[in-house]
Amino acid sequence: MAIQRTLCIIKPDAVRARNQGAILQQILDAGFNVLAMRQEQLSREKAEGFYAVHKERPFFGELVEFMISGPVVLAALEADDAVPRYRELIGATDPAKAAEGTVRKKYGTDIGNNAVHGSDSEENGKIETQYFFASELSS
Ligand code: ADP
Ligand code: MG
Numbered sequence: 349m350a351i352q353r354t355l356c357i358i359k360p361d362a363v364r365a366r367n368q369g370a371i372l373q374q375i376l377d378a379g380f381n382v383l384a385m386r387q388e389q390l391s392r393e394k395a396e397g398f399y400a401v402h403k404e405r406p407f408f409g410e411l412v413e414f415m416i417s418g419p420v421v422l423a424a425l426e427a428d429d430a431v432p433r434y435r436e437l438i439g440a441t442d443p444a445k446a447a448e449g450t451v452r453k454k455y456g457t458d459i460g461n462n463a464v465h466g467s468d469s470e471e472n473g474k475i476e477t478q479y480f481f482a483s484e485l486s487s
Contacts, residue, residue, distance in 0.1 A: 349428040350429065350470075351426060351427070351428060351430070352426070352427070352429060352430040352431050353426050353473045353477045354424075354425050354431045354466055354467040354473040354477070355423075355424060355425070355467050355473065355476035355479075355480065356375065356424075356425050356434070356465065356466060357420050357422055357465035358371055358421035358463070358464055359414070359415065359461070359463055359464060359465065360415065360416075360417045360419065360420055361456075361457060361461040361462075361463060362455050362464065363420060363421060364418055365455070367455045371463065372421075372423070374437070374451060375423075375425065375434075378433070378437050379427055380427045380430060380434065381425065381426045382424070382425060383424040383425070383426050383477070383481070383484075384423070384477075384484040384485055385422065385423040385424070386421070386422055387420070387421050387422075388419060388420060388421075388422055388480075389416070389418070389419045390416050392412065395412045395416050396412055397479075398415075398476070398479060399411055399415070407460065410460060411460065414461065422481075424477040424480070424484070424485060431466075431467055431468070431469060431470050434466045434467075435468070437450065437451060438451045438452050438463075438466050439451060439452040439453050439456075440452065441459060441462060442458070442459040442462070443455075443456030443457065443459070443462055443463070444459075451463055452464065474487065
């Protein structure tokens with residue numbers, strides 16, 4: 349096991365539904381440590397930069413509009429094997445396909461409005477936590 353970092357974003361749908369507290373509690377109960385956290389209204393530039401890897405995908409415009417539709421909660425998480433363990437905790441991208449008890453199953457609505465983000469690799473966990481918390485975290 350190795351200590352990893354992963355970026356959690358509680359997306360605008362979940363913040364609007366006032367589920368940020370319940371989601372954070374589920375994350376804490378699963379043993380993740382919160383290294384840094386804040387609520388933020390993302391600018392279009394910040395959201396487009398974050399999802400730049402998806403810019404050729406057909407849903408990119410919709411994704412950016414959604415991510416700037418209201419405030420998000422950003423949290424840099426750390427734990428042993430944080431990246432795969434957090435992906436398991438949140439469940440599949442499409443809430444309809446996510447396992448019972450996962451965050452996306454409980455709080456997501458559809459494949460776009462899926463309540464949370466999680467980094468998909470150890471490398472991206474480092475890049476994404478630095479993208480939002482460069483001044484708070486040492487790399
Ligand atoms: P994940 O967030 O599970 O890593 P992806 O990286 O593939 O999933 O996609 C990033 C985000 O883009 C998803 O969390 C979801 O909000 C949105 N998204 C993915 N696929 C679609 C789709 N087919 N239609 C609309 N939005 C999508
Ligand atoms: Mg992804």
